[in-house]
Amino acid sequence: MSTLLSQSAAVIKMNIQSLPRRLWMSLAMVFASAVVVAILLAFLAMSKGFEATMESAGSDNVAFFIRTGSAAELNSSAGRDQVNLIENSPGIKRDEQGPMVSPELYVIVDGIKKSTQQEANLPLRGLDQRGVNMRKGFTLVAGRMFNPGTDELIVGAGVVSQFDGFELGQEIRFGKNTWKVVGVFSTGGNVFESELWADAKVIQNLYNRGSSYQSVRAVMESPDSLGAINEYLKSEPRLTHEAQAESSYFAEQGKSLSYMAIFGWVISSIMALGALAGALNTMYTSVSDRAMEIATLRAIGFSSFSAFIGTMAEAMTLAVVGSLVGSLAAFIFFDGLSTSTLGGSFTQVVFSFSLTPELFTKGISMALVIGFISGFFPAWRAARVPVIVAFQSGR
Template sequence: MSSIIRQTLAMLRANLFSLPRRLAISLSMALSIALVVCVLAGFLSMAKGFEKTLTGTGSPSVAVILGGGTNQESGSDIPAGAVRVLEAMKSDIGVIRNAAGNLVSSRELVVPVEVRSNEGAGERTLALRGMEPSGPSLRDGVRLSAGRLFAPGAREIVVGARLAQEFPGFGVGDTFRLGAVDWRVAGHFSARGSAFESEIWADLDAVRSAFDRQGQVQSFRLRLVEPFALKTLQNALAKVTGTPLVAISEADLYAGQSSRTADLIRLLGWPIALLMAIGATAGALNTMMSSVSDRTIEIATVRALGFNRLPTFAATWAEATLLGAFGAVIGTAASCLAFNGWQASTVGANNARMTFELAVSGDVMLTGGLLGLAIGIVGGALPAFAATRLPLTAALRARGQ
């Protein structure tokens, strides 16, 4: 081991062993860093959880056709004639057909409905999706967890598992008022935590008649032969005249929604975390300056004995970095305990509430931890330099410890 490393380790050891003398201020530095890490991890885990929920929702083997010049279901309108033209195409349009030769598809309509929650938080807007009986089978990973699916034409609903837990009156067999009419809860479904679980499903015609939307179709879902068959479908759509239609994969539809909202969350979270980080860096600088001041005699003594400037710098910097790392570990551990799996909700697609779980993933912890470490490194650099400039005469003038 080189002399410089031995000197650095000896000084670092002396620094760390003297920490109890500066316990309060050192802890406050670590905790302020932990707080910054927590705030950033909170935002990032929210973005990550939102992304995870939405990216786990769509399937690349399902195409969604939208009309009206939009790439979202809300605002989309597909004329009935366009659907009929598609259904009448006998050539290969990239879509799976059933035994009768018909397209495996579902016309759908989403209606926002106000529902009172059991948290006393007033009314929330939920998405009531009207679909054809084939609609549930077009969703990958969906499973009935209780009861049965809605009967064609009946005023029955099946409720996503998350909504069933959160809202009163969604028990199987209960009657629930949505809009101006009562609906019977036929069953609950789960969908591996995806955004589908934040929806209520019902028969398309029942929804149309209850909300006076006769003939309206917002989206037309089709099961593709394979994901690459989307191009074939898009070519077929180009032949449908009269209205501009777009076909995108269900996976892309939800990924697009997720990236917009997740980017917004990050855009909000990073500046707040960085502003707090600047404050924490100032705190770290102050703490380390007081650490250097506290150890003036010790630093000057070892320098008078012949220790170099470099170990003085390195040991002080390493102390700051270790305190930063300690704060980062506390912050990531606390955010993991506090946020991971925490249920949150936001207004998602179709202006309806979407519930998701915060996810403190490995990259969230790494990003938060690195920010905490950076605070220690940046905040410790100047005091470490100051430690090398201490006048050595301080050692000879010093009163004993």
């Protein structure tokens, strides 16, 4: 056993040292693996970043009410009388001002993307100070809070970074209405930073919404209160709403871009087939180039297994180098890259690409699969070619 291991180690060392003789073909294999890994990680980082942006907005202790059957709050509605009924629900926390409930509006307005100079949908949310206080991590990074009853609004930091004309002090026209940006806020990088916030009653008046809202948020006494709240909703015939934890709602919304991960795997798999063809050619050439060396080692007592292991090690080494190059490229060009895309409510969500150790592992695994397959068959050939044939092919 020790002899077999020492022979394999010697062949591996010899194969790695001979790589400069096949420099360009080896680099081609490294490059192909790197491209596959980089493309895969780019798509996975996009999907992961969007999902994290959505999920981090939700709280387990906040109940989110929308009309039963609505996929998003844009499709929901709640009248003032229904909001009053929700406020009487058991399990909702109360303070000196009464039930901690925030009825909110969700209106779509236009913004101009900095990257394309094209119009895109942005959410204008109507709420009050109680609703603002329910957003975990909320901080004003510039300016001040809007004054109730005025045409003032505050803008998420994500909107400022990705869209034109929303800087502090700017006046913005939506239809016939002109708004003034009096503040810029952050909520820790989650989906709320993709929104514009203004006083709910002003938006009701300007958009002819009467006394209606679209969604309701409520701070619960505890996460376990959700069951009692839903029982109350079922027992009250005037309510056509369902409640879920805010964290659950946003987790489901975050899955709307999961197709990007699937698309990334499909594209990378197709590219991997091309990379595999090139890698097989590289490894077969490597075996042919070292035919004399393989024959000599076999003649002096080295086993066919050592020739197999040496060729496999060469292929896996090139694949690992390719995966590291691809991972580094993905990290440099994509990690933290900020962009925006259409979310579940047909409005833009600003998010950042997020590369995690889990994703790097997936990228490296893809490269190792390419390395294993591309090395196995040439290694099998190296192990089984008769010594005399190997000498003849080396002449």
